[in-house]
Every structure is written in C-alpha cells, then in structure tokens.
Amino acid sequence: GGSGKEITTVEPSKGKPPVTPDSVVNLDQGDPTLYDEFWRLMGGRATITIPGWQTMSYFSDLGGFCWFVEPGFERQVRRLHRLVGNAIVDGYHLLVGTGSTQLFQAALFALSPAEDGEPMSVVSPAPYYSSYPSVTNFLNSGLYRWDGDANTTFAGDTCIELVCSPNNPDGGIRKAVTKSKSGKTIHDFAYYWPQYTPITEAADHDIMLFTVSKCTGHAGTRLGWALVKDMEVAQKMTKFIELNTIGVSKDSQLRAAKILKVVCDGYELSPTSKVNLLFHFAQRKMAERWSRLRAVVATSGIFSLPDKLSSYCMFAKEVVSANPPFAWLRCHKDGVEDFESFLRERKIITRGGSKFGVDERVVRISMLDTDEAFNVFLGRIASLK
Ligand code: PMP
Structure with a gap:
C-alpha cells in the first residue's frame, strides 16, 4: 500500500449469463x-483514475444554471455534436441526467402546467417505445398522464408528444404528428447517431434527449444529456433532478467525458486510422x-x-x-x-x-x-x- 498505484482495474460485474448454442x-x-x-x-485509452479525495462535493458548476453538470462533460458533448452534425448546440442549454430516462421525466415535469387542473396528456404514435407509458404513469402523477397512440387519441389543445427518431421499436424516421396549439414536444434522439441512421440534418427542436447508452455503448454509466432551447424549461428540468437525485454522479460524468473525448479524438486527431x-x-x-x-x-x-x-x-x-x-x-x-x-x-x-x-x-x-x-x-x- 501507499504507492497509490495498486488499483488500476475493477472487478467485473456478473452481468448476463453467457450464450451457448442451446441456452436461452x-x-x-x-x-x-x-x-x-x-x-x-x-x-487503456479511455481509462480514467479518480483519486479517493476527488469528486466529493455535490457541486460541479455553481456559476451555471445547472450546478451539477461537469464542465468537461459539457465541453465533450458539444464537441461531439459539432463533429457528427446531428444537433445544433449553439444557443442551447445543456443539462445532464441519470440516463435519458431521468431527463425524460424531468421534461414531462417541466412541460406540465403549474396551475391545478387536469393532468397533461402525454402521447406518441404507435408503435411507441414501451417505457413511455410505464415511466409516465408509474407514480400516478397529477401533472401528466399517458394517453396512448398520438394517431388515434384526441388529446385536445394541450398535450406533450414524444417524438422518437429513429423510432424504437420500428426504426421509422419521425416528425411530430400532433398539431396542438401548445405544440409541446420532447425529441428522443437516443438513436440519432451515424451507426444507426443517415444524419440528414442538424436537429434544432425545443427539447432534445441523448444518451451515452446507445451512442458509445456505456449503458451502465447511466448518463444522458438534454439540449434545451428555453431557459425557463431548462431551469425547471434542473429543479426536477435536484429534487429527484440532488444532481448526477460526477464520476459518471468524468468517465463519459473521457469516453466522448476518445471518440472525438479518433476522428479529429487520426481520421485515417x-x-x-x-x-x-x-x-x-x-x-x-x-x-x-x-x-x-x-x-x-x-x-x-x-x-x-x-x-x-x-x-x-x-x-x-x-x-x-x-x-x-x-x-x-x-x-x-x-x-x-x-x-x-x-x-x-x-x-x-x-x-x-x-x-x-x-x-x-x-x-x-x-x-x-x-x-x-x-x-x-x-x-x-
Ligand atoms: N429512449 C429510448 C428510445 C431508448 O431506447 C432508451 C433505452 N432503451 C432510452 C431512451 C433510455 O436510455 P438511458 O439508458 O439513457 O436511460
């Protein structure tokens, strides 16, 4: 002990059982x-070492609107979007979440009306991602409720439409289908990356959700991010995460920052490799x-x-x-x-x-x-x- 060098790898998790020719x-x-x-x-290129005395404070960026976002993570996310060209980042507020699953709930919270009244309708055209109904309804919130297939539900003037593109489960390329006056949409861009779909435009919607899970494969890091146009919405989403988990793991953010840096470096520093x-x-x-x-x-x-x-x-x-x-x-x-x-x-x-x-x-x-x-x-x- 004492050299500070002995721990460089971690014990692997058990995970799923191995697949054999006659197993499930x-x-x-x-x-x-x-x-x-x-x-x-x-x-070892994406390995990071975090000494025992680092990342201890709750706070990451007390000067910004989202006090728990690690500046290094934000920098790499913006760099990655500029490299890939899948989303506009200039003028957008960036916040981090425990997976895009947490950010999805933060967005529902932020878009639902503050005044008392009927819960806001949440819709998406079938076939829709199976988590949307369950995650929307599991706490039986008075703020919002799942209202089903956006093609067949009459959701009235105010609803929140979840737009997943490319769509989970069928891979369809989607645009919002509801024409509600309030026009509230959440764009779930978990799969808007070049390995899955041609990048046809730099998206510039009000709320866009991304996740390292399906971008680099680091689902266990539980890290997503949101690009949000409106400052008030971004602040409400930040408030949700503050109330829900008092921020997002710094260790995960540092690790994700390193992983995204390796991806960007791969293209920008040795593109012919x-x-x-x-x-x-x-x-x-x-x-x-x-x-x-x-x-x-x-x-x-x-x-x-x-x-x-x-x-x-x-x-x-x-x-x-x-x-x-x-x-x-x-x-x-x-x-x-x-x-x-x-x-x-x-x-x-x-x-x-x-x-x-x-x-x-x-x-x-x-x-x-x-x-x-x-x-x-x-x-x-x-x-x-
Ligand atoms: N949105 C879609 C469309 C997904 O398929 C998934 C993961 N299955 C998520 C969001 C959630 O991803 P995360 O791991 O970031 O919570």
Whole structure:
C-alpha cells in the first residue's frame, strides 16, 4: 500500500449469463454489448483514475444554471455534436441526467402546467417505445398522464408528444404528428447517431434527449444529456433532478467525458486510422448483422421486416442505409397469434407488439447484443419454417 498505484482495474460485474448454442438467448432489452469489442480495441485509452479525495462535493458548476453538470462533460458533448452534425448546440442549454430516462421525466415535469387542473396528456404514435407509458404513469402523477397512440387519441389543445427518431421499436424516421396549439414536444434522439441512421440534418427542436447508452455503448454509466432551447424549461428540468437525485454522479460524468473525448479524438486527431473510429466500427457491425438478418428473413417465407431506408448522410458524406438498433420482426405463419410466446418456446426472448401499442404478431429484437447472442438467434430463426 501507499504507492497509490495498486488499483488500476475493477472487478467485473456478473452481468448476463453467457450464450451457448442451446441456452436461452435474451434479446428483450437493447443492452448495447456490441460495443465491448470496440472499447477493448481501444485498450487503456479511455481509462480514467479518480483519486479517493476527488469528486466529493455535490457541486460541479455553481456559476451555471445547472450546478451539477461537469464542465468537461459539457465541453465533450458539444464537441461531439459539432463533429457528427446531428444537433445544433449553439444557443442551447445543456443539462445532464441519470440516463435519458431521468431527463425524460424531468421534461414531462417541466412541460406540465403549474396551475391545478387536469393532468397533461402525454402521447406518441404507435408503435411507441414501451417505457413511455410505464415511466409516465408509474407514480400516478397529477401533472401528466399517458394517453396512448398520438394517431388515434384526441388529446385536445394541450398535450406533450414524444417524438422518437429513429423510432424504437420500428426504426421509422419521425416528425411530430400532433398539431396542438401548445405544440409541446420532447425529441428522443437516443438513436440519432451515424451507426444507426443517415444524419440528414442538424436537429434544432425545443427539447432534445441523448444518451451515452446507445451512442458509445456505456449503458451502465447511466448518463444522458438534454439540449434545451428555453431557459425557463431548462431551469425547471434542473429543479426536477435536484429534487429527484440532488444532481448526477460526477464520476459518471468524468468517465463519459473521457469516453466522448476518445471518440472525438479518433476522428479529429487520426481520421485515417482504421481502428479508432467508433461510428464506423458500429456502422460496419450493424450493417453486417442487418444484411445477414435480411437474407434469413427473405428465404424464410414466414417473416417480414420494415423496408430498408437509405439517404445521404452528412457525416459519412455518402448515401448510406439505416441500421436500426432493433429488428421489428413480423410473423405471417398461420396459427401464430402471439409471436413473442412462439419465440420464447424456441428459447428466444423478445418483446411483443402489445407493449408498443400494436398487435401480437410482431416483436422487437435487439440488434445490439454480443456476436454470440446474435449468431445463435440468427441460426434459430433460420431453422423456423
Ligand atoms: N429512449 C429510448 C428510445 C431508448 O431506447 C432508451 C433505452 N432503451 C432510452 C431512451 C433510455 O436510455 P438511458 O439508458 O439513457 O436511460
């Protein structure tokens, strides 16, 4: 002891059990373990060391409107958006959250009316991300309530629309559909990154949510950020996080700052390198998985997938195909009314359509898991007739 050098690695967590050719393969959650390989290739480059006496105070930036945001994290986030070109950052207020899940709740809180009255309606077109109804309603808030499919609910003049693009679960590119006078929207851009979809514009909506979970694969770091146009809304969101968790882990922010720095450095300092380009790595992996899955589905005769989308990507500077994070797989086989159960009997765990507000003959399957899990899944799907 005493040298201060002995602890450089941590005991690995247990995580999910390994996948073997006849074990259950769980592709229910979008656990982004696909990215392990990239970060192993990066070796120690994204490692940080935090001495025992650092990051102890509650406060990170007492001069700013969001006192718990680490300046170094904010700097790397803004740098990353400028590099990728997926969102405007100038003129936006940035705040950090424990995953974008916390920021989503902070945004609902900030957009709901302060005066007493009916709870604000929260809507999104089906199929919508399955967490939206549960996270909106689990505390039975008097401020807001889930009102279902934005295409079929008449939400009145005031509602909050959740716009997820590319959409979880079906990969669709979306714009707001409600025409409410209040025009309140929350844009969930968890997947608006080049590995998943062509970057077609620098988005400039009122509230835009992002997360390291699906950008770099660091879901366990539990870190998201919001870009917010209006200062009053940004302040209310900050207040929510203050009341909910008194800020956001500094250790996570420092780690995320380092990870985003490595991603940006990869492009800005050694752009000709073949190995350290995160978005290119993930885009290649995803494109390969999608082409193998589409080939299996095409020969199956009983399954179908949404059409392949492609566009000019401002980041890649060429026309590229979208590689959604989930396969939204439909089964046309006679007698299969509950596709999720049908697959579960075949040891493939997926999430069925009803959780996304649609029918049971379609399921969502994660495309972000390990090679082992994906290969076992594909082999099983290929054998179904
Ligand atoms: N939004 C969407 C559309 C997601 O798919 C997810 C993760 N599954 C989240 C938000 C939440 O991400 P986080 O890990 O940042 O809470």
